[in-house]
Amino acid sequence: MIVWLNGTFGAGKTTAAQELLDLLPGSTLYDPELLGSGLRLMLPAKRFEGISDYQDLPAWRRMVVDTAAALLTEVPGPLITPMTLLRQEYRDEIFGALAARRIPVRHVLVHAEETILRDRIAEREKASEDARAAASTRRWSLAHLGPYADALPWLRGDAHVVDTGRLTPRQTAEQVAEAVRTGAGACDIVQTPEPTAETLAAGVLLFDDQDRVLLVDPTYKAGWEFPGGVVERGEAPARAGVREVAEELGIELPGALRLLVLDWEAPKPPGFGGMRLLFDGGTLTDDRIGKLLLPGSELRDWRFVTETEAEKMLPPVRWNRLRWALRAREQGCPLHLEAGVPVG
Numbered sequence: 001m002i003v004w005l006n007g008t009f010g011a012g013k014t015t016a017a018q019e020l021l022d023l024l025p026g027s028t029l030y031d032p033e034l035l036g037s038g039l040r041l042m043l044p045a046k047r048f049e050g051i052s053d054y055q056d057l058p059a060w061r062r063m064v065v066d067t068a069a070a071l072l073t074e075v076p077g078p079l080i081t082p083m084t085l086l087r088q089e090y091r092d093e094i095f096g097a098l099a100a101r102r103i104p105v106r107h108v109l110v111h112a113e114e115t116i117l118r119d120r121i122a123e124r125e126k127a128s129e130d131a132r133a134a135a136s137t138r139r140w141s142l143a144h145l146g147p148y149a150d151a152l153p154w155l156r157g158d159a160h161v162v163d164t165g166r167l168t169p170r171q172t173a174e175q176v177a178e179a180v181r182t183g184a185g186a187c188d189i190v191q192t193p194e195p196t197a198e199t200l201a202a203g204v205l206l207f208d209d210q211d212r213v214l215l216v217d218p219t220y221k222a223g224w225e226f227p228g229g230v231v232e233r234g235e236a237p238a239r240a241g242v243r244e245v246a247e248e249l250g251i252e253l254p255g256a257l258r259l260l261v262l263d264w265e266a267p268k269p270p271g272f273g274g275m276r277l278l279f280d281g282g283t284l285t286d287d288r289i290g291k292l293l294l295p296g297s298e299l300r301d302w303r304f305v306t307e308t309e310a311e312k313m314l315p316p317v318r319w320n321r322l323r324w325a326l327r328a329r330e331q332g333c334p335l336h337l338e339a340g341v342p343v344g
Helices: 013-023 035-040 058-071 088-100 114-126 131-143 145-158 170-182 235-250 307-313 316-331
Strands: 002-006 079-082 105-111 160-163 200-207 213-218 228-230 258-265 274-283 298-303 335-338
Touching: 002 013, 002 170, 013 079, 013 170, 035 058, 035 274, 058 079, 058 088, 088 105, 088 145, 105 145, 105 170, 114 131, 114 145, 114 258, 131 145, 160 170, 200 235, 200 316, 228 235, 235 274, 235 298, 258 316, 274 316, 298 307, 316 335
Parallel strands: 002 079, 002 105, 105 160, 200 274, 258 335
Antiparallel strands: 200 213, 200 228, 213 298, 258 274
């Protein structure tokens, strides 16, 4: 298990984490910030041009998960992780990957009001013996108050909140420990095991009466996606697309879906690639759109978008696949792609 202590600078994450080590038997402090420092030493300086936060590095987000899994083979756990995480898409990526490893997460927001945070930041600066370093830390800490305030709506909805405004670090840790014991902060997120070989996946394109295509926002990984998923052993791809749409959105589609694109996705470590199929699920009426479900453990949102809007929302490989699928739909003829390029 991981007890993820979220919150901005001055909320008391680090001091509470130290106290938690005494309250949760077998626990170990796990600081992903050390991974960021290591990446700065190992990666070329050019890689950090335009990057002010190592959390923006995909390598860091993956290392957080891989290192946690490795640590839990050495220690009984839980891992106490005091780490600010304000971008919801990064939370999805990290917690989703942990869920895929069958590592449960207790997400706890260690919170204090902004006036209290500012006072604590000022006190920390006064107590420091290195004036220059203290001033730099103060500027960094104050700069994060705005993003933290922006993130609070989703953080409050996702995590168990412990208000530290009037609590000592020990009292904060006691409340967190009690929350962990009662199961508070558990992340209800779908578990999708990481592939160990090439996979066959089926996606379904659904449209509204304006010919906009439906995209979904999974909770277990970053980025928008098409409804659909991995084809199970012995399952027909079109049937898999119908099943996934029913599970994700509560919509029953006919089994005979029209193939739009068959795309071979090249392996790109750490991914294995495989065959990707996109089917035409047809146009949904307003009545059926009004009945779309949104399972919180799997999807956070859905949206009908134009082709131009989709280009800004999808990663390049998915956008390219969608682009050709829309052309195939217009022409009434399926396309065979290899790594996103039509062949044959």
